Amino acid sequence: EVHLVQSGGGLVQPGGSLSLSCTASGFVFNSLWMSWVRQAPGKGLEWVANIKQDGSEQFYVDSVKGRFTISRDNAKNSLFLQMNSLRAEDTAVYYCARENMVRGIWQGFDYWGQGTLVTVS
Amino acid sequence: AIQVTQSPSSLSASVGDRVTITCRASQGVRTDLGWYQQKPGKVPKLLISAASSLQSGVPSRFSGSGSGTDFTLTISSLQPDDFATYYCLQDYKYPLAFGGGTKLEIK
Numbered sequence: 190e191v192h193l194v195q196s197g198g199g200l201v202q203p204g205g206s207l208s209l210s211c212t213a214s215g216f217v218f219n220s221l222w223m224s225w226v227r228q229a230p231g232k233g234l235e236w237v238a239n240i241k242q243d244g245s246e247q248f249y250v251d252s253v254k255g256r257f258t259i260s261r262d263n264a265k266n267s268l269f270l271q272m273n274s275l276r277a278e279d280t281a282v283y284y285c286a287r288e289n290m291v292r293g294i295w296q297g298f299d300y301w302g303q304g305t306l307v308t309v310s
Numbered sequence: 311a312i313q314v315t316q317s318p319s320s321l322s323a324s325v326g327d328r329v330t331i332t333c334r335a336s337q338g339v340r341t342d343l344g345w346y347q348q349k350p351g352k353v354p355k356l357l358i359s360a361a362s363s364l365q366s367g368v369p370s371r372f373s374g375s376g377s378g379t380d381f382t383l384t385i386s387s388l389q390p391d392d393f394a395t396y397y398c399l400q401d402y403k404y405p406l407a408f409g410g411g412t413k414l415e416i417k
Contacts, residue, residue, distance in 0.1 A: 224406075226354075233397060233408060233409075233410050233411040234346070234348075234354060234397050234399075234408040234411070235408060236399070236405060236406040236407065236408065239406075248404045248405065249405070250405040251311065251405065284353060284354075294359075294360060295342070295359070295360075295401055296344075296356070296359040296360075296363075296365075297344040297346075297356045297359045297399065297401070298346075298354070298356060298399075299356050299365070301353040301354060302353075303353065304353060
């Protein structure tokens with residue numbers, strides 16, 4: 190069974206840094222892209238970043254470029270999000286999510302972590 | 311960046327009703343659009359990928375259609391478990407973008 194278990198998060202002051210982790214099990218972690226998605230309190234979903242299977246490519250939403258870094262350690266089945274220069278508008282629940290592919294067709298985010306709250310205040 | 315406009319933002323309906331939610335992309339995204347359901351305090355659930363491909367385990371009362379810029383999610387006969395917020399997501403081009411969401415409430 191697929192599981193994504195998140196850790197990290199918490200309260201940080203504006204301008205501060207925080208790191209999130211997501212440990213995967215139940216599938217071949219190094220075979221799939223992984224993403225981070227966030228949701229501000231009472232608001233909608235926002236895709237934040239993703240990373241290729243081998244870590245060689247990453248993409249970001251414009252609002253976090255230059256401040257957030259997504260990375261992965263395939264030996265430890267782990268995904269990370271390093272968040273620097275945090276702003277109040279980064280306050281959100283952050284989810285890691287698996288990007289599934291079936292026969293070469295992108296399926297979407299089929300498994301999600303439990304979410305972790307990041308509060309910038 | 312591609313903008314995705316979802317409508318309506320909220321909707322009241324009754325059990326048994328047929329409901330349609332729409333997403334419009336600011337430029338063509340082929341069929342690279344999916345639909346998610348989220349209940350309060352829960353993680354989102356993938357319902358439909360590639361505009362019309364129903365995920366395993368999702369009831370057949372859910373269906374998706376569209377291509378290019380205009381897409382619809384239809385629930386053919388609302389059940390009590392369907393009251394939730396629904397989001398579309400374009401995956402045609404980076405940055406990936408969700409629609410603003412449609413909150414489906416009980417009338």
